[in-house]
Amino acid sequence: MPAKPAPIKKAAKKELPEKKVEKAPEPAPEPEPAPVEPEAAPAAVEEAPPAETPAEGAAEAPAEVVVEAPPPPPPADSADATEATADPEASTDPAANADPTAETPVAEEPKAPTPPPPPPKEPTSAPLDLFIEDKNDTSVSIIWSQPETVGDSGLDGYLIEVCKDGTEDWKAVNEELHKSTRYAIKNQTTGDKLKIRVVAVNAGGRSAPGALPEAVLVKEVADRPKVRLPRFLRQRYVANVGAKINLTVPFTGKPKPVVTWTKDGQPLDTKRVQIRSTERDSILFIRVSVREDSGVYEMCVKVDDFEDKATLILQIVELPGAPATAKIVDTWGFNVALEWTPPVDSGNTEIIGYTIQKADKKTGDWFTVLDHYHRMNATISDLVMGNIYKFRVFSENKVGMSEDAVVTKGEAKILKTGHIDYKPLPFTEHDYSEPPKFTVSLADRAATVGYSTKLLCSVRGSPKPKIEWLKNQMIIGDDPKYRQICVQGICTLEIRKPGNYDGGVYMCRAKNSCGEATVHCKLEVKQPINPDAEKK
Template sequence: MPSKPAPIKKAANKEPAKKEEKAAEPEPAPEAAPAEAAPAEAPAEGEAAPAEGEAAPAEAAPAEAPAAEEPKPPTPPPADAAAPAPEETPAAAAEAPADAAAPAVEETPAAAAEAPADAAAAPATEEAAPAADGEAPAADAEAAEAAEAAPEEPKAPTPPPPPPKEPTSAPVDLFIEDKNDTSVTIIWSQPETIGHTGLDGYTIEIAKDGTEDWKAVNEEPQKSCRYVIKNLTTGDRLKIRVVAVNAGGRSGPCALPEAVLVKEVADRPKVRMPRFLRQRYVANVGAKINLTIPFTGKPKPVVSWTKDGQPLDTKRVNIRSTDRDSIVFIRAAERDDSGVFEMCVKVDDFEDKAQFILQIVELPGAPASLKIVDTWGFNVALEWTPPKDNGNTEITGYSIQKADKKTGDWFTVLEHYHRLNATISDLIMGNTYNFRAFSENKCGISESAIVAKQEAKILKTGIDYKPPEYKERDSSEAPKFTTSLNDRATTVGYSTKLLCSVRGSPKPKVQWMKNQMIIGDDPKYRQICVQGICSLEIRKPGNFDGGVYSCKAKNDHGEATVSCKLEVKQPAVADADKK
């Protein structure tokens, strides 16, 4: 039985076949022989031909014949090739033996049929005829060995290749900032990884929901991370994505998670009244009024204004409204501009209102009247009435001034006074005075004053001083000792003093006694009584000065006595003195 054809290695042997083709290109071949010539010559070439012949079935030749109808011109051989070598397919190169004759054998049509049908199959069949003589393959093999043995010329070191240009990572945090009937505003954040090539910009792409027909909406890369996609059709549902672009190409896309419906976002209108307008807004006459009141709502609300329930006078008040706020402007305010301003914003069937009070004020007028009610001594009593014109705000006080008729100079005696009457004191006797009053409010003091029609004259009158009568207090009191005498002991020859204190009214008379005997003007004793403190000094008492001493106080209301015992001791004598 015929042996099984050897398996043809296709992918693994393509590279060696290409190397042999570069080493030696085949000679220009004559016109291709008939398709039947290839099988006839195959048995005559070497030992490998039968193996190839057995592997080819009988019908292989007709299958290969159409590929060899029209030969292609061979590629010219390189300058360093010694001789052309027959072309081999990858399958034939893998099956050829190691001797020099085997490489010269061209693959049979059967082997060519087994190989992939590429563009080189037809020339390989046509070049089989020149390889039949056997001399050219031998010369080609020697030339190939000589070329391999020859040393290669040294080459200059190749510089390192530049780093590859890589695109950035995809943008992040893409979401919708705003949208309306014809546009969608998107914002995003830059990629986390940009690389050394930098970032040229972003491309914004859209596609209708349900399709993948992405179209860029910006011609040039967008530098900013915010873009407004305009000229859209209301009601379209679009997919949106953003791509970062640099020298390395496009990054991955960052797309919205869901398609966007192009439609106005309907928000209920809301007036955002500033805090300083929530209370009464006060301005002076002639001041410029410029108030901005923001509001929200979609689609754009319709704004309207009224003053005290009536339409605004556009000649006096200018209103400028935008998509987000409304401005009230008055070039020079007047008192007639005061009132309650109400703002109304309306979207479809929804509306919101807010109001503020504008008050234009100026200096007040003078008090309506001033008169002198009474004059007495050095004092004058005044009364006045509030002004007719308060300057469109409340009166905060009054100022009162006086002027001496002799000099005519005005001096302020009361300032920021809240009552409507006052008493002016400390006036000079014999002088005549005039008085006037001013009004005050938030803007200041009135420009004019009201002067009292009457004059106040302080008369010179005699003064009789009558001292007040006081009832004398009865302080009569019988004598009473507040401090009594204490018993004492002393030594012969050492002076001592007895003390006590007494009170009474009238001042009582004090007497000292010894053993119930009155001590007179004896120089041995010294008696002192000052401010009710009574003392008896006994100068160098002897053995007979001891006894009971008494102090007696007496006045018209009675008498009192205190006593004490005085002991006089002998001095201690040493034993030597006794002997």
């Protein structure tokens, strides 16, 4: 029995470094296996496994494949296997016979097409509505509107450029782009004529300039001065002595007006009165006022040849002095008559009243008998018999009552008398007699049968007149169908449920000792309307 051939050991696959291949080659046709001769010797190999070709591996590999080394050749003692392996007919593909350790060629990556260049960016349109907002001796303030067309590039800012009139030497006055649509061009020379324009800037470059139509003269805009005197200063301004005076008077005008103040037509005393003026108002300030600060103050604002004036009256007041003199004119019964004269010093304001006080010589206590009294003479009554009285008078103005008073030189003694005969003057009573007179006459009336009605009139007279009612020249008297009322001259005649024969002429007659008076009216009595009868 022939001996079994020795087993062929498969060589371990040797790992090679990974090799990235962007595109694997097309797989080659699988070669037919080489024919194997029948067993002729014990050392013959039953069947040699076909060798893996790089083509098969390449066919099964993905985009990135790892090339493995082929198995090593069989041992030398197996001749048949060697012949089968080395047979050139075993593989006709050149790729199978190639060296597996050789690098696979990498295909070149195709280049992307070059994109077309972007379209050029366009600048904005010119700024709109450029005009002068304000100006003075050294600066010009301008304002404008955004460009009508901005585009996709947006708007980065503005350049403000100026040049003197008659030249084209334009210079930008702002180093960085200005974002706002308002700008003040400062530090200019007074009297220069400037041409001004504004340019909008974005990624597309400078826009067309928006310029002023004419050159601008750097000079303060002249505006007529006007004093805005507050309402409370249009009347007399009154303050107490010692008060702090701080009056603000606003005004308008360009350039800054020249402000001057006078008092009673003379320059102000700067030691007493301080003036502080700004571009919009002037302040008159007195730290501690005295009576001498009263007067007529005049404020004048002037711009070039134009001026405006305002006048305010300042009145500093204080408590008045006491009345100049006071004396007792007469004493009779329980009464004393006094007279006095107004004070020399009224406190720089009018005297509005006097206060009179009395004191009993026994107690010496003063009591007010009259206050806020306007006349300069008075009669003091209800004095106690047997007492001796003194009197004093205070003056009063808007500030208050005087600190001092004038005391009467003499004294008033109320004498005791045993019996006093009082003889009243004859009195003649006024005669108020008056004949009757109707103040409201009777008015014609229309009544309905079965419905009560009233006749009204009013009368006056002294003595109280007597009232009579008549129907068709006949006195009504106490007829129960009629009700007669007369209260405080209002005369009423009530006719209860009149019938067809109650119509006629009614008269009211008033009589007293001085005479009589009459009024009359016509009463018409109508039948009621029956709606059922009308239907029939």
